[in-house]
Amino acid sequence: MAMVFTAYDQSTVIDYLKDQVHDGTVKTDEDTLKKTSYSSNLSGAHGEAIAFIDAESIADVQGVMKAARRFHVPVVTQNKFTSTVVGADAVDGAFILSTAKMNKILELNTDDAYAVVQPGVVNNDLDQAARKHGLFYAPDPASKKMSGIGGNVATNAGGLSGVRYGSTRDNVLGLKVVLANGKVLDLGGKTTKQAFGYDLTQLFVGSEGTLGVIVEITVKLMPLPLGKSLMGLAFFKDMPTLAKATTALRMSGTYPAMLEALDAMTLGAIDQYKGTHYANGDSSALIFRIDSISPEGRDIVKKIMDKYGADPVTLADNEDDQKKVIALRQDMLPAIFTGRNAVMEDMAVPTSKMAELVAYIQQLSDQNDDLQIFTAGHAGDGNLHPTVTWDKDVKEAPASVTLVLRKMFMKALDLGGTISGEHAVGMLKNQWNNVELGENVDWVQHQIKSLFDPMNLLNPKRKIN
Structure with a gap:
């Protein structure tokens, strides 16, 4: 259903949103909203957005968050929209914020073996770019050829090679994140060892868009193995x-x-x-x-x-x-x-x-x-x-x-396991938090959410419920 505004009509909200997005585009046509609002047919798992934003800069992301705060509009971040747990479908009245067009490899450093990428860079594209220099990007989820690094980080995606090279979490050195208040956090860095401050980088890995919008990622690269496999x-x-x-x-x-x-x-x-x-x-x-x-x-x-x-x-x-x-x-x-x-x-x-x-x-x-x-x-x-x-x-x-x-x-x-090894939580498993983690941890997770997103604008109902 469409959002009903009592203090403002919807056109006022959309006009203000468009004024904040200078590099990307804002779309409100029915076809776009239908195509981008949901990926599944599960009843109750998605709603209808009122706008789709193709962000092309950090300033665009900050602008979307400014509009969201002013009008109390939920923001659902999408990347390549490959979630298997209803993690990026719209909720009613939401802005869908796509970072897919933020897709540049900003730096590929062969001396220190790292890359700095925007969230829309496709996993396989980064890997192939690194291989031209005798390096490779190790995480390889089944969606490798179509999923973006931003989505991989947001869900802590795994893959076939995880047994040796780890999941996405083990290959992230740093992040740039836009918070709900519009401020930008620069987390981590370009060194493999970091011991200063709380490890906020890893807090955002796997956070599924509920704590901030990932706009830049620094990942480690590895030298191609010698010899035959x-x-x-x-x-x-x-x-x-x-x-x-x-x-x-x-x-x-x-x-x-x-x-x-x-x-x-x-x-x-x-x-x-x-x-x-x-x-x-x-x-x-x-x-x-x-x-x-x-x-x-x-x-x-x-x-x-x-x-x-x-x-x-x-x-x-x-x-x-x-x-x-x-x-x-x-x-x-x-x-x-x-x-x-x-x-x-x-x-x-x-x-x-x-x-x-x-x-x-x-x-x-x-x-x-x-x-x-x-x-x-x-x-x-x-x-x-x-x-x-x-x-x-x-x-x-x-x-x-x-x-x-x-x-x-x-x-x-x-058996001492988990009910989400690499696909994240999304909407499908968000009611299992206190079962798997226990009530004390569940409580702390909600406190963390409240600290970073007190207005509950970012991907509501996902990850934790």
């Missing part, structure tokens, strides 16, 4: 065996850069989608990559595969063969989503508990005839993505979906 595809008799082999690889000293698991249900879906023959009973697949593999490292990998009965095993050390291996992981999502309604989830447990969680999820799938659950994920850090699916002809999600998700979440927490 080894990529492997190994099949194990079941997920518990795969989990043990994963732990052995992770602790072997070979430093895997990728450890991806696919359960039997997922392999079956890929077979159906691609006409392959990977599925075999309860067998699970592990895709792994080791950068700069040595002859000794290759021997260690083979011994681990033998110890845990992996069969068959494919080891690929040239680019063409590696592309064939990773294609199995890339086929996962279209295989699962094609012809089904689906909700993809995100949770993480200690790696020693991963097999237990997978087994529990399979039980839930077996107990609900109207659902199928496919489980894959980043085995190296215990981050699983169970995808709950149901018949395409059933438009409304069955009640069993909500019940199954709740049971999965509680099981992950019981």
Whole structure:
């Protein structure tokens, strides 16, 4: 519904907003607002914005916040709009503030191995730019080719290489943030060691637009590994065996850069989608990559595969063969989503508990005839993505979906895990704060929100509720 102003009519608000935005554009046409207000069809998860702002400068962002404060209008920050947790959809009467056009690499320093970028720089574009200088940007979420660095930072995005190189948080050195009051904070810096003051940089990483608007990011780059990499595809008799082999690889000293698991249900879906023959009973697949593999490292990998009965095993050390291996992981999502309604989830447990969680999820799938659950994920850090699916002809999600998700979440927490490993919280999980974090931490989080955003203008109802 449209916002109803009693002290001001809406045209007054929009006119004032336009006066504050000098470099970017303000759009209020129905088509733009509809396209940018929501990404999902979940009832109650989004509202209708009254304006969409394509900011092109820090001054534009400050201007939007000035208008928002004056008229008490909520501000929802968008970047490339790839959130999977309804983290950037509009709330009623909001300004949608897009930083997507703030997309310049401001500095790429090869001597000190860092880059300074605007939030709209696409992850993969930064990585490719760095590779021209013998460096690379390590975080690689599945949305790497389309998501912006700003959104990655706001959600603390993970990715395939997190087991070795960490998530986005581990690769951020500094931030420039516009607060709700319009002031700019310069946080962190360009050094890898910083011990002065409270660590506000990391407070804003993963804050999902609720504390400030990220307008500049300094990230660390890494030198490209020397030598050949080894990529492997190994099949194990079941997920518990795969989990043990994963732990052995992770602790072997070979430093895997990728450890991806696919359960039997997922392999079956890929077979159906691609006409392959990977599925075999309860067998699970592990895709792994080791950068700069040595002859000794290759021997260690083979011994681990033998110890845990992996069969068959494919080891690929040239680019063409590696592309064939990773294609199995890339086929996962279209295989699962094609012809089904689906909700993809995100949770993480200690790696020693991963097999237990997978087994529990399979039980839930077996107990609900109207659902199928496919489980894959980043085995190296215990981050699983169970995808709950149901018949395409059933438009409304069955009640069993909500019940199954709740049971999965509680099981992950019981195992010492989290219900958001890398996809953030958004609207979908914001009621779980006091369950996962406890009432005391939940209280402190709300106090932090109130300190930075006392008028509750920034991305309300997200992250915390």
